[in-house]
Amino acid sequence: GQQLNQSPQSMFIQEGEDVSMNCTSSSIFNTWLWYKQDPGEGPVLLIALYKAGELTSNGRLTAQFGITRKDSFLNISASIPSDVGIYFCAGRVRGGATNKLIFGTGTLLAVQP
């Protein structure tokens, strides 16, 4: 199935550091979403972006919808141990019967106290 390219694949950082990850696609999306998944659980929505150029924050998290509509990034500031997990971007194309969500390849974040 189709996937979005997400980088980096993994990050190992110290508590307090800032984190940046991004997602790129060859296709245009109308919606970009960022999810976090803890081991053995389903993804939880962090931030949703609906317009090209949109910059949205949720606490220490900030995400942007790229102008070209083919990319998005997520920043986490002042990381803490509970930020550990796998972060997925996801894009959706409007229209059609399903409006299905395509997921990125994921970024594994490890935070050392």
Next chain:
Amino acid sequence: GAVVSQHPSRVICKSGTSVKIECRSLDFQATTMFWYRQFPKQSLMLMATSNEGSKATYEQGVEKDKFLINHASLTLSTLTVTSAHPEDSSFYICSARPGLADRDTQYFGPGTRLTVL
């Protein structure tokens, strides 16, 4: 936020048996539900999309006769893995949306870990 539940959370079965996984939206009506499969250290791969009262739409490469989906009501969808084999062992995650507008959030269930011996 909205809650989506899955049952069972974990199932172990013998090869050749069938397994049913339930997905429920607990506090909203889901016009559309989605079923994903996730292998270890990999991303979520969409298997199929189901709309209440109609046949599911399967992604390319997903066998519809093997993965039976029933979306009998606006709050319940079931995935039945028929004649399961060890290669079907995976983490199955359902998702539900209250509508198809851009801002209708897609909520995910906690997942079902299937192990086929």
